[in-house]
Amino acid sequence: MAHQHRPQRRLSPSGDTEDMAETVRLLAPRLAYFAGVARTEHVTRAAQEMNVPQSTLSRAMARLEQDLGVDLFARHGRTVSLTTAGRTFLAAVERALAEVGRAAGEIRADADPATGKVAFGFLHTMGAETVPGLLHAFRADHPRIRFSLVQNYGEAMLERLRAGELDLCLTSPVPDAPDLVARRLDEQKLRLVVPAEHRLAARRRVRLAEAADDTFVTLEPGYGLRRITDDLCREAGFKPRIAFEGEEAETLRGLVAAGLGVALLPPPTVPRPGVVELTVTAPRAAREIGVAWLADRPDTPPVAAFKKFLLSRRGSLLP
Numbered sequence: 288m289a290h291q292h293r294p295q296r297r298l299s300p301s302g303d304t305e306d307m308a309e310t311v312r313l314l315a316p317r318l319a320y321f322a323g324v325a326r327t328e329h330v331t332r333a334a335q336e337m338n339v340p341q342s343t344l345s346r347a348m349a350r351l352e353q354d355l356g357v358d359l360f361a362r363h364g365r366t367v368s369l370t371t372a373g374r375t376f377l378a379a380v381e382r383a384l385a386e387v388g389r390a391a392g393e394i395r396a397d398a399d400p401a402t403g404k405v406a407f408g409f410l411h412t413m414g415a416e417t418v419p420g421l422l423h424a425f426r427a428d429h430p431r432i433r434f435s436l437v438q439n440y441g442e443a444m445l446e447r448l449r450a451g452e453l454d455l456c457l458t459s460p461v462p463d464a465p466d467l468v469a470r471r472l473d474e475q476k477l478r479l480v481v482p483a484e485h486r487l488a489a490r491r492r493v494r495l496a497e498a499a500d501d502t503f504v505t506l507e508p509g510y511g512l513r514r515i516t517d518d519l520c521r522e523a524g525f526k527p528r529i530a531f532e533g534e535e536a537e538t539l540r541g542l543v544a545a546g547l548g549v550a551l552l553p554p555p556t557v558p559r560p561g562v563v564e565l566t567v568t569a570p571r572a573a574r575e576i577g578v579a580w581l582a583d584r585p586d587t588p589p590v591a592a593f594k595k596f597l598l599s600r601r602g603s604l605l606p
Contacts, residue, residue, distance in 0.1 A: 314354065318380050320347045321359065325377045329366050401431055403589035408437040408444040408456035410511075412536045413576075415556040416606050418457070425596045432589045440534075441511040448581055454590045455597070457604075459511045461577030469579040472597065473604035475553050477515070477572040478564040480539075482546045488563040495551075495567050499525035504539045504548040507532045515574050516551045522570040576604060 323333040324344065334341040352359050359373035369377060397404040409418050422434065437447065441458040448456055449466065461469045479498060481487050487497060503520075505527070506513040513532075520527045530548045533539050537559075539550045544561030551572060554564065578597045580586075586594060597604075 314351065317347045317351045319384060320344055321351055322377065322380050322384060324348060324360070324367065325369055325373065325380075328368055331365060398587040398589070400588035400592070401429075402433065403587055404433040404435060405589050405593045406435040406437070406452060406454045407593070408439060408447060408453045408458075410441065410444075410457060410459060410576075411438050411534075412512075412553050413457055414438050417604065420606060421597070421600070421604070425593060429589070429592055432592070440506070440509060442509050445579065448579060451581075451584075454586070455578055455580050455594060457576060457578055457597075459574045459576050460515065461575050462579050466582055467579050468582050469577050470598060470601070471575050471577045472601050473576045474573050475576055475605055477519075477551045477553055477567065477574060479567050479572075480543050480550045480552050480562050480564055482543055482549075483561050483563055484546070485549070485563065487565060490565060492566045492568050494569045495519060495523040495572065496525065496569075498549055499523070501528075502530035502548040503527040504531040504533065504542045504550045505529055506536070506539070507534060510534075512536070512551075512553075512574065519551065519567075519570055519572055 320333075320337065320339070323337050324330055327333040327336065330344055330348070331341050334344045337344070348360065355372075355376075357372045358370050359376060360367040361370055396402065407418075418436070426432065437444065437453060437456075439447070441460070441462075444453060444456040444458055445462055445464075445467070447453045457472075459475075461471050463469065479487075479493055479495065481498075481501075487493055499520075503516070505516050516527065531539075531542050533542070536552050537555070539552060540555065540559045540562055542548060543550050544559060551567075553574070578594070580594065
């Protein structure tokens, strides 16, 4: 049976975003009803299976056809059959409902207290030792909680936090923003890293001002450690001359070992040949490490458990 065009069309045929949004708003509540009737080809049976009044289902189908402006069903007494338009519409509706079901199952699984997922971001310098140790300790009590791990610099992680792509992140400096909640967890001393043959290499302690005439290798602008380096040098009375900018602390150590400059860096996971790590006595060279999350966002049970664990490590976060 060919479908008939109804005289009143409630939905615009254009593909404008605003029109599409209105289409979805009008049609979405009735899609599951339509699929149920299409599957059974019987309004009464479909109403019984979906536990809704038959009158509600009949009105929903009539309104759906009215909104679309086409007949989706051919009526045969108490039974119905799909028109050509109805079969086309059913294929798309079944795909949409299956995708909604898949997404609902996924988010329920991610929120499961025992087996859910935490999206966790952290600085590159925390990836070799600190974060693996934290996850090992946490999973002693939560062995099946899953993690999506993201390594990046601080500002990029905060952007992903705001975008809803991360639940928590370890970052430095500790952010101060009205849309975020941040807690200081620990402090990490920074060292002046110089080549083994450097004039200061025989020393154990130095003032940062003693490196004022050296070229520096640093992280790129936007990295928290770069901002701290610039601030400490300013406090020591000079502006660092930058020879190389990178994205990863151990690469900078390699540049220092090659004699290409000096750097302010956190302690290495393992000693690096070719460099000497000096304690900076003035100004005080350290960076705060903190955990941040988006304010006013409810936590799933696994996120809440991991957040509580991180806060319990205040003062003992770093190896």
